[in-house]
Amino acid sequence: MRTTADVALRVSEVFASIQGEGPSVGTPSVFVRVQGCAVGCGWCDTKYSWDPRRGRAVTLEALLAEVKAAGPQNVVVTGGEPLESPAFAPLIDGLKALGRRVEVETAGTEVPPAVEVDQWNVSLKLAHSGVAEPRRLRPEAIARFRDLGAWFKFVVGEEGDLDEVLALQARYALPSERIVLMPLGMRREEQVARMPAVVQWCRRHGFRFSPRLHVLIWGPRRGV
Numbered sequence: 001m002r003t004t005a006d007v008a009l010r011v012s013e014v015f016a017s018i019q020g021e022g023p024s025v026g027t028p029s030v031f032v033r034v035q036g037c038a039v040g041c042g043w044c045d046t047k048y049s050w051d052p053r054r055g056r057a058v059t060l061e062a063l064l065a066e067v068k069a070a071g072p073q074n075v076v077v078t079g080g081e082p083l084e085s086p087a088f089a090p091l092i093d094g095l096k097a098l099g100r101r102v103e104v105e106t107a108g109t110e111v112p113p114a115v116e117v118d119q120w121n122v123s124l125k126l127a128h129s130g131v132a133e134p135r136r137l138r139p140e141a142i143a144r145f146r147d148l149g150a151w152f153k154f155v156v157g158e159e160g161d162l163d164e165v166l167a168l169q170a171r172y173a174l175p176s177e178r179i180v181l182m183p184l185g186m187r188r189e190e191q192v193a194r195m196p197a198v199v200q201w202c203r204r205h206g207f208r209f210s211p212r213l214h215v216l217i218w219g220p221r222r223g224v
């Protein structure tokens with residue numbers, strides 16, 4: 001039988017902060033950024049997490065000890081694209097064995113394995129990501145996340161983005177109360193300028209609004 005000392009993975013960073021966006025925004029959390037992402041969004045703010053050979057190698061046992069020492073009960077597994085990691089399922093099992101509440105941030109491009117995740121945060125990518133549609137929208141994966149009660153988060157900047165969200169909602173039968181809209185912008189001023197319109201769209205369609213707090217507080221900084 002394999003133990004946590006036998007499982008190795010590569011992580012980009014592990015840090016404690018508050019959840020910056022989505023339904024649990026503001027919750028003190030430990031972030032585990034798993035290395036590796038093959039999606040390739042043009043505006044990605046974590047390009048350092050793309051190459052699966054980079055980051056730091058760590059055993060699952062050592063990683064779980066880091067998470068434990070960091071403190072917060074809520075753990076956000078992010079990336080990169082964490083579902084691309086072969087160690088994803090053992091990582092989730094290990095975190096649950098520690099008694100942590102686990103959220104996973106994903107682009108929704110991989111069918112999720114049968115693991116005990118408390119909250120799936122799925123950021124389906126829109127056309128403005130620059131990623132070809134067959135790469136960013138995988139119907140089988142989206143349907144599975146929907147059936148698991150996932151939250152679907154969208155970064156929107158203009159009315160055309162909203163139209164795209166509405167088309168995706170209709171195509172994949174996503175429940176309105178599970179859709180979260182967040183204003184586009186890697187600078188505080190940009191985000192704030194877009195907030196009133198995004199709030200209006202949320203009110204009109206019964207979606208939830210979320211700021212991207214990390215950008216509002218720290219701007220485009222790493223590890224916060």
Ligand code: SF4
Pocket residue numbers: 037038039040041044045046047049079080081107
């Ligand atoms: S899926 Fe996430 S990590 Fe991967 S390129 Fe897109 S924004 Fe970056």
